[in-house]
Amino acid sequence: MPYDALDDRRMVLTKKYAWAIPNDTALSAIRSQTPLIEIGAGKGYWASLLDVDIICYDIAPDGNRWCDPGYYYPVAKGGPEQILAHPDRTLMLCWPPYNNSMASECLKVYTGNVLIYIGEGGGGCTGDSDFWNLIQESWEEEDYLVLPQWCGLHDGLYIFKRDA
Structure with a gap:
């Protein structure tokens, strides 16, 4: 299949589901870190597969150019500021936007x-x-898991621990 056709298919599926492709190993690793807060949750696809105590936020939960409307899991409107209300939860970021301050914030x-x-x-x-x-500056990589990937992408699941 030509690359352009694959890229078109990727765009359709990422807008419908999520930017990253989950697998059972990744979901199990995440489940061991509950409770969770996810910022930039999009449609809540990963959260729906986890079936754990997770609170999801996105700045545009009703859809945007990167994410079709509709949910797999409840997603409330909000961004990094919501973390302050949930200090007891592990932070999860799935494909934070490129060259955007959301992840650093x-x-x-x-x-x-x-x-x-x-x-x-x-x-x-x-x-x-x-x-x-x-x-x-402040984090140590504890684990890295390879995920199923789209052609030309190199994403994975990282679990970082804060330096002591």
């Missing part, structure tokens, strides 16, 4: 010790340089 207000991050590594197409600088 989340880390700046998050006081917990575990971060679940699903996306590409530093220099990839998720998060911003401030996010990766904060990761380097």
Whole structure:
């Protein structure tokens, strides 16, 4: 199948479900870190598969150019500021927008010790340089799991622990 056709198919499916493709190993790893708060949850697809105590927020929960309307799991309107109301929850970020401060703003207000991050590594197409600088300064990679990937993408599931 030509790359353009694959890219078109990827766009249809990411808008319908999620940017990252979950698998059982990743879902099990996330389940071990509950309770959770997810910022940038989109349609709540990953949350619906987890079946755990998770609260989901997105700045545009009714859909936007990256996410079709409709939900798989309840998603409330909100962004990084919602973390302050849930200090006892593990933060989960799934494909935070590229070159956007959302992920770094989340880390700046998050006081917990575990971060679940699903996306590409530093220099990839998720998060911003401030996010990766904060990761380097204060976090240690505890686990990395390979996810099913679209052609040309290199995303995975990272579990980071805050440096002592």
